[in-house]
Amino acid sequence: MTTSPLFRAKGIGKKNEDGTWLFRNVDLELQQGVLTVSGPSGVGKSTLLKCINQTISMDEGQVWLDEKTPDQWGIPAWRSKVMYVPQRTAIMEGTPLDFVEEVKRFGAHRKNLKENVFDDPVQIALDWGIRPDLWHSKWNTLSGGEMQRISIAIACSFRPEVLLLDEPTSALDESSCDQVEQTLGQLNCVWVTHNPQQAKRISTAGQLDMHAGDNSQQGSPSEVVVDEDGVHGNGKGHGHGHGHGRSNTKSSDTSASTSSSSQTVNAKPK
């Protein structure tokens, strides 16, 4: 008996402003683990994640979580379950803890949302070398690497079903990168990376090698292929997951908030 994947995207397409296709026919499947997305700069990797998260509209295609579409979940719930962590954290007012509290306040009046659906982001980031006092620092005084780890820890603390990670370790040194990879490797992620060695390390659920324009002619699902030069897909691009079972991150209700401010970590609290 075939089981439906946790997350599925079919035929995703986004047009450029001039009406030509930036990318088209992108398919993804993720049951469990890390699915990497690579491709040249400008091919649309970030845009793909934003389309999946429903931050921007897609021109073609559909996405499902547990076989339900974003409309069926409701957009706030979708964004809290399929959570996007941008490449660069926008500088916000206040401190990271202010942001966390604000998000919780937004979520507090939501039906079914209880305080205990959150993990403690401070604790998560402690494993990554982020001292607790940094959570009381203004965002604009944090280093790029600190900001990056704090943003990811906040996203993890909401216990999303799937994390959409846009180069999440780009500002980190090797040791910090290892620590973050260890944690995120336990979760369900669609992970954009430019680094083939990193793709080799983290990709447990396939690889998508994005191409400009039509991505439909890339053959069967990618396998993790490793050779002496590092890692690459099998020349075929669909990142179907190979894992089994479900995430250890599944939560009862991760609808952490009611506004878009809390589904994208860098969004400014209103």
Ligand SMILES: Nc1ncnc2c1ncn2[C@@H]1O[C@H](COP(=O)(O)OP(=O)(O)OP(=O)(O)O)[C@@H](O)[C@H]1O
């Ligand atoms: N909402 C949008 N609608 C259409 N095109 C967009 C939208 N947002 C960004 N773009 C364009 O999509 C193109 C791809 O940008 P994107 O950031 O997705 O690429 P990328 O593959 O992630 O690049 P990099 O690897 O350099 O981060 C850019 O030319 C950008 O201007």
